[in-house]
Amino acid sequence: xxxxxxxxxxxxxxxxxxxxxxxxxxxxxxxxxxxxxxxxxxxxxxxxxxxxxxxxxxxxxxxxxxxxxxxxxxxxxxxxxxxxxxxxxxxxxxxxxxxxxxxxxxxxxxxxxxxxxxxxxxxxxxxxxxxxxxxxxxxxxxxxxxxxxxxxxxxxxxxxxxxxxxxxxxxxxxxxxxxxxxxxxxxxxxxxxxxxxxxxxxxxxxxxxxxxxxxxxxxxxxxxxxxxxxxxxxxxxxxxxxxxxxxxxxxxxxxxxxxxxxxxxxxxxxxxxxxxxxxxxxxxxxxxxxxxxxxxxxxxxxxxxxxxxxxxxxxxxxxxxxxxxxxxxxxxxxxxxxxxxxxxxxxxxxxxxxxxxxxxxxxxxxxxxxxxxxxxxxxxxxxxxxxxxxxxxxxxxxxxxxxxxxxxxxxxxxxxxxxxxxxxxxxxxxxxxxxxxxxxxxxxxxxxxxxxxxxxxxxxxxxxxxxxxxxxxxxxxx
Amino acid sequence: xxxxxxxxxxxxxxxxxxxxxxxxxxxxxxxxxxxxxxxxxxxxxxxxxxxxxxxxxxxxxxxxxxxxxxxxxxxxxxxxxxxxxxxxxxxxxxxxxxxxxxxxxxxxxxxxxxxxxxxxxxxxxxxxxxxxxxxxxxxxxxxxxxxxxxxxxxxxxxxxxxxxxxxxxxxxxxxxxxxxxxxxxxxxxxxxxxxxxxxxxxxxxxxxxxxxxxxxxxxxxxxxxxxxxxxxxxxxxxxxxxxxxxxxxxxxxxxxxxxxxxxxxxxxxxxxxxxxxxxxxxxxxxxxxxxxxxxxxxxxxxxxxxx
Numbered sequence: 054x055x056x057x058x059x060x061x062x063x064x065x066x067x068x069x070x071x072x073x074x075x076x077x078x079x080x081x082x083x084x085x086x087x088x089x090x091x092x093x094x095x096x097x098x099x100x101x102x103x104x105x106x107x108x109x110x111x112x113x114x115x116x117x118x119x120x121x122x123x124x125x126x127x128x129x130x131x132x133x134x135x136x137x138x139x140x141x142x143x144x145x146x147x148x149x150x151x152x153x154x155x156x157x158x159x160x161x162x163x164x165x166x167x168x169x170x171x172x173x174x175x176x177x178x179x180x181x182x183x184x185x186x187x188x189x190x191x192x193x194x195x196x197x198x199x200x201x202x203x204x205x206x207x208x209x210x211x212x213x214x215x216x217x218x219x220x221x222x223x224x225x226x227x228x229x230x231x232x233x234x235x236x237x238x239x240x241x242x243x244x245x246x247x248x249x250x251x252x253x254x255x256x257x258x259x260x261x262x263x264x265x266x267x268x269x270x271x272x273x274x275x276x277x278x279x280x281x282x283x284x285x286x287x288x289x290x291x292x293x294x295x296x297x298x299x300x301x302x303x304x305x306x307x308x309x310x311x312x313x314x315x316x317x318x319x320x321x322x323x324x325x326x327x328x329x330x331x332x333x334x335x336x337x338x339x340x341x342x343x344x345x346x347x348x349x350x351x352x353x354x355x356x357x358x359x360x361x362x363x364x365x366x367x368x369x370x371x372x373x374x375x376x377x378x379x380x381x382x383x384x385x386x387x388x389x390x391x392x393x394x395x396x397x398x399x400x401x402x403x404x405x406x407x408x409x410x411x412x413x414x415x416x417x418x419x420x421x422x423x424x425x426x427x428x429x430x431x432x433x434x435x436x437x438x439x440x441x442x443x444x445x446x447x448x449x450x451x452x453x454x455x456x457x458x459x460x461x462x463x464x465x466x467x468x469x470x471x472x473x474x475x476x477x478x479x480x481x482x483x484x485x486x487x488x489x490x491x492x493x494x495x496x497x498x499x500x501x502x503x504x505x506x507x508x509x510x511x512x513x514x515x516x517x518x519x520x521x522x523x524x525x526x527x528x529x530x531x
Numbered sequence: 532x533x534x535x536x537x538x539x540x541x542x543x544x545x546x547x548x549x550x551x552x553x554x555x556x557x558x559x560x561x562x563x564x565x566x567x568x569x570x571x572x573x574x575x576x577x578x579x580x581x582x583x584x585x586x587x588x589x590x591x592x593x594x595x596x597x598x599x600x601x602x603x604x605x606x607x608x609x610x611x612x613x614x615x616x617x618x619x620x621x622x623x624x625x626x627x628x629x630x631x632x633x634x635x636x637x638x639x640x641x642x643x644x645x646x647x648x649x650x651x652x653x654x655x656x657x658x659x660x661x662x663x664x665x666x667x668x669x670x671x672x673x674x675x676x677x678x679x680x681x682x683x684x685x686x687x688x689x690x691x692x693x694x695x696x697x698x699x700x701x702x703x704x705x706x707x708x709x710x711x712x713x714x715x716x717x718x719x720x721x722x723x724x725x726x727x728x729x730x731x732x733x734x735x736x737x738x739x740x741x742x743x744x745x746x747x748x749x750x751x752x753x754x755x756x757x758x759x760x761x762x763x764x765x766x767x768x769x770x771x772x773x774x775x776x777x778x779x780x781x782x783x784x785x786x787x788x789x790x791x792x793x794x795x796x797x798x799x800x801x802x803x804x805x806x807x808x809x810x811x812x813x814x815x816x817x818x819x820x821x822x823x824x825x826x827x828x829x830x831x832x833x834x835x836x837x838x
Contacts, residue, residue: 263754
């Protein structure tokens with residue numbers, strides 16, 4: 054039987070929830086066109102990530118062509134490439150650069166990082182750049198060097214040491230970069246060694262927890278963010294089981310407890326939306342059979358198990374007005390947070406199990422509770438919007454899908470259109486089919502044969518900048 | 532003009548300005564003058580690989596404004612060791628910085644580097660307690676604590692007792708439950724003894740009796756059962772204390788119903804009972820997840836797959 058919800062679960066709300074597209078466009082254009090306020094200083098070293106969020110959000114909202122002129126776009130593309138380093142890979146922000154003073158001795162303080170490289174390539178894809186100037190070979194040769202013996206990936210290489218956590222975030226980004234530049238082909242490609250797939254899958258497998266989730270490392274607490282990263286990574290490696298309508302088939306390596314994983318994810322949906330909901334009902338009169346829900350929300354849901362209330366449960370579903378709004382938390386017994394709607398719903402979408410949660414209640418939560426009147430989304434109801442939550446809120450809606458928004462790919466975290474653009478690139482097709490030299494960046498190369506007109510205009514308008522960029526690379530040595 | 536440009540201590544340094552490299556930078560930030568200036572000097576000393584106490588002080592200033600700067604921490608560590616700075620003083624400073632920047636994770640990497648070099652966990656438990664006063668579920672702190680336990684062999688140095696205290700304060704603190712699991716089952720050499728398994732089962736059961744609608748101890752109980760190699764059906768009597776399909780109005784825990792549904796589904800003639808339990812969940816006790824419970828119900832009709 055199909056898993057449909059009874060209508061009684063959702064009494065009609067007074068007002069239909071809606072996405073205020075115009076406000077969101079305004080919010081993101083402001084982020085694109087004027088400097089971010091000073092409280093973003095603490096995110097200075099995440100600028101490439103922020104750049105990606107801004108460009109990708111405008112892509113989701115389908116306004117890039119209308120709001121960014123070809124010249125502006127070319128200059129944005131240049132900015133991204135300005136963060137590319139001679140040794141391959143990108144820095145996360147211009148602030149770490151030494152300009153002409155960069156040399157062999159000090160470049161360790163201005164290293165390429167895996168997150169920067171991932172976000173830069175994604176951004177370039179959204180910009181429909183042809184990847185002409187991208188040092189693909191350098192990046193692909195660097196990837197396996199970021200992998201440790203235990204299979205995990207680090208953030209960067211400093212003095213030959215792999216720095217950064219052992220968690221699946223970096224593994225996710227490594228597999229994302231790998232997919233974008235060489236698809237799912239396994240093994241050495243054009244003389245470039247592949248990452249250790251088995252090692253990475255083993256590492257994911259080991260991070261599965263006793264309660265069915267995935268954590269940052271063995272024995273750490275399960276967390277939806279790591280769940281997303283691990284699942285996306287396996288999907289980008291082509292190592293997830295083919296989903297079907299029946300129970301998930303269990304692969305021999307990687308995610309080996311998929312049924313539990315799905316239940317853990319589904320259990321993250323909650324009507325506990327703010328700290329006030331977070332009562333401990335321990336030994337409270339509300340902790341009864343009549344109040345048996347998500348532990349933290351049922352105080353509000355049934356704050357008075359009155360006679361009338363009890364009567365109303367007799368013959369019908371115990372649905373509640375409040376259950377119309379249900380977001381997601383990132384760990385058991387935590388309150389909902391906009392970003393976890395993405396981490397959980399996105400992961401379920403990759404597993405093709407998103408229909409197992411209440412997507413409509415999540416949509417209402419995002420639109421009625423987290424959406425801000427000036428556009429964007431806050432972390433929690435009433436919070437001002439910020440770029441991180443605004444992007445992930447929008448991306449979650451785009452997955453559902455939402456009218457007016459472009460379709461979205463959960464594992465790559467870009468629009469389906471941007472994904473198709475990557476797949477259409479001739480040099481990538483050539484690399485995947487094993488043609489030699491297809492991964493070398495070259496000014497004279499004519500490998501871009503994309504039919505996309507925007508891309509063509511980008512190429513023509515920024516050709517002088519290509520030289521500028523390369524002279525910069527030459528000056529900075531490496 | 533600024534803290535550094537006017538200081539005689541910095542007179543020999545030519546700051547390196549930030550190069551955006553073009554007219555249209557992305558994600559440009561309205562920098563404060565203090566930040567711009569300090570960053571200019573940081574680039575200059577980093578470019579010289581300068582290992583000095585003034586550079587150390589400068590990193591402090593910038594970390595305060597931008598703790599997510601990913602190489603400044605490594606630079607700082609290198610300086611600390613190069614100039615043989617007082618590492619206890621470093622920890623004092625780190626305490627305040629971590630308390631001020633709860634969400635930052637680079638701090639914890641750095642703390643690990645420093646404490647590893649110091650070679651002693653003295654004072655760490657007190658500091659962790661201070662962090663937990665602000666947020667007893669801080670993921671970075673718990674991860675760091677696991678490292679501490681492993682690094683200094685603290686398995687039997689009050690960890691279980693501390694977890695119990697935290698759970699006494701908040702029986703729903705899933706991070707504390709997870710730490711308990713780590714302490715009991717995370718030791719490399721451990722074949723966990725039968726009486727320990729029993730102790731853990733009892734602990735989880737007591738917690739459930741205290742607050743039946745709490746997913747953390749249910750997950751723990753099921754985890755211990757699985758780890759011990761016992762069938763879920765061994766929990767049938769216990770789960771029945773909180774839910775019974777015979778008395779659908781007296782269910783005290785949706786997690787008990789879920790467990791019963793799982794147990795029934797494995798019994799040769801239990802499919803119908805499992806369906807009743809799943810129906811109760813979908814319609815009455817956990818309607819947020821109605822789609823999931825209905826999916827589980829549909830799976831009952833399928834030939835058995837891996838459990």
